[in-house]
Amino acid sequence: MSSVHPDRADPVPGAGEHRARYRRILRFAAWHLTVTWWFELFLPRLGLAWIAERTRAKRMRRFAQRFHVLAVDLGGLMIKVGQFLSSRLDVLPPEITRELEGLQDEVPPVAFSAIRTLAEAELGAPLEQVFASVEETPIAAASLGQAHRARLRPGDAADTGLDRVVLKVQRPGINAIVDVDLAALRKVGGWLSHVRLVSDRADMPALVEEFAQTSLEEIDYLNEAANSGRFAADFADDGRVHVPDVVWERTTRRVLTLEDVTAIKITDSKALLAAGIDPAQVAPVFAAVMFDQMFMNGFFHADPHPGNIFVTPDTDPSTERAWKLTFIDFGMMGEVTASTRSGLRKLLIAAASRDGKGLMTAISDVGVLVPSADTVELERAMTHLFARFGGMGFAELREVDPREFRDFAVEFGDVVRSLPFQMPENFLLIIRAMSLTSGVCSSLDPRFNLWDSVEPYAAQLLRDERGNIAQDVARQALDAAGMALGLPKRLDGLLTRLEDGSLSVANPRLERQLGRLDRTAQRSASALIFGALLVSGSVVRADDTVLGNVLMIASVLPLLHALWVGRSGL
DSSP states (O other): OBOOOTTOOOOOOOHHHHHHHHHHHHHHHHHHHHHHHIIIIIHHHTTOHHHHHHHHHHHHHHHHHHHHHHHHHHOTHHHHHHHHHHTOTTTSOHHHHHHHTTOOOOOOOOOHHHHHHHHHHHHTSOHHHHEEEEOSSOSEEOSSEEEEEEEEOHHHHHHHSOOEEEEEEEOTTHHHHHHHHHHHHHHHHHHHHTOHHHHTTOOHHHHHHHHHHHHHHHTOHHHHHHHHHHHHHHTTTOTTEEOOOBOGGGOOSSEEEEEOOOOEETTOHHHHHHTTOOHHHHHHHHHHHHHIIIIIISEEESOOOGGGEEEEEOOOTTSSSSEEEEEOOOSSEEEOOHHHHHHHHHHHHHHHTTOHHHHHHHHHHTTOBOTTOOHHHHHHHHHHHHTTTTTOOHHHHHTSOHHHHHHHHHHHHHHHHHTTBOOOHHHHHHHHHHHHHHHHHHHHOTTOOHHHHHHHHHHHHHHHHHHHHHHHHHHHHHHHHHHHHHHHHHHHHHHHHHHTTSSOOOOHHHHHHHHHHHHHHHHHHHHHHHHHHHHHHHHHHTTOHHHHHHHHHHTHHHHHHHHHHHHHTO
């Protein structure tokens, strides 16, 4: 949420304004689609492609600048669209993403009378009966909601243990605005799905629905409250992190009441130093907490910009650290599923080994290719790009000239934008969170090296992968041993049928061959059991030395049996 100007107010739009808003969005999109068609499709057919090439960067910047103006003027989801597009490095050129990077909520606050009306309708009582006091001047305002400080009544304060709270209220009429904006975006997405230049590179209707889902979740304060509770549970025993309590009795889908945890903004170095807190010590802790969320918990804050994280001095002398990190605003959260984690592990290992085919397999597993993808070209491109860094360890990467990393990023971005490649929402949120984390840490400590914080998690992923491989080998060996153990029994059954006459075979040579096959099966079973025990012991030994040694020693018995059977059958 942005800073506010209390002397300005934004009226609630009516039906006529909604229609005008819908038409304005479509006119903007139609005009720029026409311009793009003219330069990118029509002129090349006339042999004038050089004109499109020469003017492309300027046209992209002009489009982004005009969209910036449109978004600030309309508010609503348009600002979110700009922020969303600024992260779509896989779809849009840098001229657009750079211009939209700084797009923030730049909207005036809603008059308190409108906020009061909505809050009282949601809570079912006048604010004076629900709160001891509510400050009319908002502490923050955004395109989707507005926040005011308040105090609970004595009874609620006694029940919750809280006194000062923040009352977060949806912007009046925002549901209708969101519906209008999404309807317009779906129309534009439908147009783009018929433009081959776009449809070959991205599934625009799917991207619109992805954005719609994120937006609808963000304006549902019950969802935000639930996210806050889940986040708090993940860090319940972690002294580094604090999460504001939710006052559920004063929370609805459109009103959120939570503990007022306002403290020192994480990037306010002067205030940190005045409180006796070294900013350089905050940086690695913040990075570690963020990476714990992404790689350990699998549930992470996807919008960790400086306004959403406070450093709260801890007055309890028994705690290990004299401060905590306090997170707020859980409307945008990311989740790293088991399949995504597996895909990240495969991507990391394939990149490190410069395995183009392995990269393609990992990319396909996480679903980042549109159906029209030319996998041969993409495999060649990925192999070429990752070959530059694939075999280098983290210590070596730290020594690489930053300019080389920048060149690599530009080259990689060009390849991605030239191919039908798009990142799933979870990957985008991971990238967004890591980018914001890096920026915050660098502002706290210019010497901060993100690799130092990433290395333990990357190493853990590699250890997990090695463990999975060993476990898979052990499991396959045990399965093979089970099949081999069953083979002598099946042969005995066959011999029994031969003996009792149910299978008539009178061939001494065949009987000798069956006997030899029986001994071979026993030797194979013993050898497989030996291998299974040996592999299992080596896997278990990493965590339980005694059990691992017992299994490895026990593997000698089937080995001796295999040797004895082989010798007796000679």
